[in-house]
Amino acid sequence: MIAMLKEIILDFQDVELETGVPRRVKVTPVAGKATVCIGVRRCGKSTFMFQFIKRLLESGVPKQNILYLNFFDDRLHGLQHYGLGAVLEAYFSLYPAKKNTEKVYCFFDEIQVVNGWESFVDRLMRMEKCEVFITGSSAQMLSREIATQMRGRALSWEMFPFSFREFLDSKGIDGSGPFSTKQRLMVQKAFEEYWDSGGFPEVVGLARSLRIMIHQEYFNAVLFRDLVERHDISHPRAVADLAHRLVDNTSSLYSVNSLTGYLKSLGHNAPKSAVSDYLEWFEDAYFLFTVRIFDCSLARTNANPKKIYCVDHSLVSSVSSGILVNSGHLLENLVFTALRRVTPDIFYFKSKGGREVDFIAQFQGRRLLVQVCESLSDRQTRGREVSALSDAMTELSLSSGIIVTRNEEERIQLESGSIDVVPVWRFLLNLQEQESGE
Structure with missing residues (x-):
């Protein structure tokens, strides 16, 4: 495992970074705290990390002082057995002179997939001369674990797919205004493209057929990696059917009772408590969001129907049946x-x-x-x-x-x-x- 980790660390230090479009997310590292970026998978968190790394390299930080690992890499699956301590052992065996003498910048993508990551990062912050950056696609797991295990040694920021302003940035269009007639027409034309493609960086500029395929791939990845695998769900078909039902009803009201009844009509034996859990996990993955009624009474807020929204309007078009979703909903x-x-x-x-x-x-x-x-x-x-x-x-x-x-x-x-x-x-x-x- 140590040899494999060394190879992965060195391979990254030699690679040319794809830094993409600078994001308009104000993330400010604070000394003594891990910087945590949370958001739906494929929204650009890794690229955002690479932008940080590039700025460090341009400021004079040696590439040997950069430690980057993506824990979705299949080669790191064995870390569950060896423990995260192997990461430090591998790095400092490559660069023993740096231990406790030079600052090491640690970038960990999707670290929440490895059990015990919280205490490992906590130890890095306390015992080593390290600055730590973390990404994750689980709001609940990261926020809960940061609060309970890291004792105030982390600050979290959210990331979403491209906003319209970021989409304009990707097209080289100034969206700051005020606009001349020509500029306004350019912005309006770009909006029509944003309306079609949505904000996921990978699909910008792709043909509609490819965009639909990639959106559907995202949908399935969220379902099976962020819900079924992460929460060890024994009836994945029920989760998939619920997700499709919710996407088909984007911008519409729902109740847990109606959703439970719908799953029952399909032959799923999912109790109300399970449906409530699924809804919470969808939101945890930054995929589907629940909006409640505005009321000073928490009881009335919880009792009233809720509305459902998706992280990206174009993904809805790519995944939904199209029977219930219209352009007003989008x-x-x-x-x-x-x-x-x-x-x-x-x-x-x-x-x-x-x-x-x-x-x-x-x-x-x-x-x-x-x-x-x-x-x-x-x-x-x-x-x-x-x-x-x-x-x-x-x-x-x-x-x-x-x-x-x-x-x-x-x-x-x-x-x-x-x-x-x-x-x-x-x-x-x-x-x-x-x-x-x-």
């Missing part, structure tokens, strides 16, 4: 993922009169009301969407709201305040500017 899902990059505190709102607003998001000490509607050209639709927002603004004592559309833009003045109608491409760019303080 638009709402896209708005959700944009909000989720900014904050996890997202709810839907129902007024006292029963009118629903798609999102109320809480971040930077304020509340943002967002309604999603493809078009307000129909008078009845316009009245319904505006009335729902107006009710929510009044009940929550807010003076503004937003309606996100595909292409329309205006300001609506009401007694309760103002509603900005904005095209989705502009909403995505404005939201990221607000979050980053640009």
Whole structure:
């Protein structure tokens, strides 16, 4: 095992790094703490690590001081038997003079697949002269283990597939605005491509058939590696059927009872408790997200139906049957993922009169009301969407709201305040500017 580890360490030090598009994720390493990046698989976490490594090399850090391991590498499967201590033994047998004299930068991809990783990293932080960077595709496992085992010696950041601004970066288009007519047209054209391809870096620019194949590969990898294998699920077919049901109902309400009944109708003997676990594990893998109703009563929040969203709207198109998902659902899902990059505190709102607003998001000490509607050209639709927002603004004592559309833009003045109608491409760019303080 030691010989294999040495070979892997040396091979990486000789490879030319693929650093891709710089990500707009503000990750700030802090001395004495491990830097942890969590997100759905294939969203670009490893490439983000390589960007860090490249900056270190450019700043003068010798490549021999970089230790990188990807624990999804099949050759490292034996570490479960040998223990992670073999990693240090292999590295310092290559470079014995560096032990306790030079800083070693340790980059560990998907380390959570190896049992006991928490105490190993904790020991690195305490006993060795190391700076540690970790990625993982499990929010619950990493956050729980960091909190209980690493005793405050880690800081975590989330990563998602490309935002629209990052997608523009990948195309070499400046999305900062204000825009000339030509620039605006370029941004709008790029948005149509983003609408088709979604944000997973690997599928950008690929033909539709290839994109669908890769998205479906991601879907199956999440199901079987992040759920079935990780949680030792004895009925994987039930998990797959539930995932397909949820993706088919993206942006729609669900209840655990209805999902349990659906699985029962397919012949699965999955109790409500198992369905609840599956839902939690989907979110843990940053794949499917649950949004609850906004209510000061936790009991009412838990009792009401919840809404489901996917990490990427285009993945939904590639995986769903297409029977229940329409472009309005995909638009709402896209708005959700944009909000989720900014904050996890997202709810839907129902007024006292029963009118629903798609999102109320809480971040930077304020509340943002967002309604999603493809078009307000129909008078009845316009009245319904505006009335729902107006009710929510009044009940929550807010003076503004937003309606996100595909292409329309205006300001609506009401007694309760103002509603900005904005095209989705502009909403995505404005939201990221607000979050980053640009």
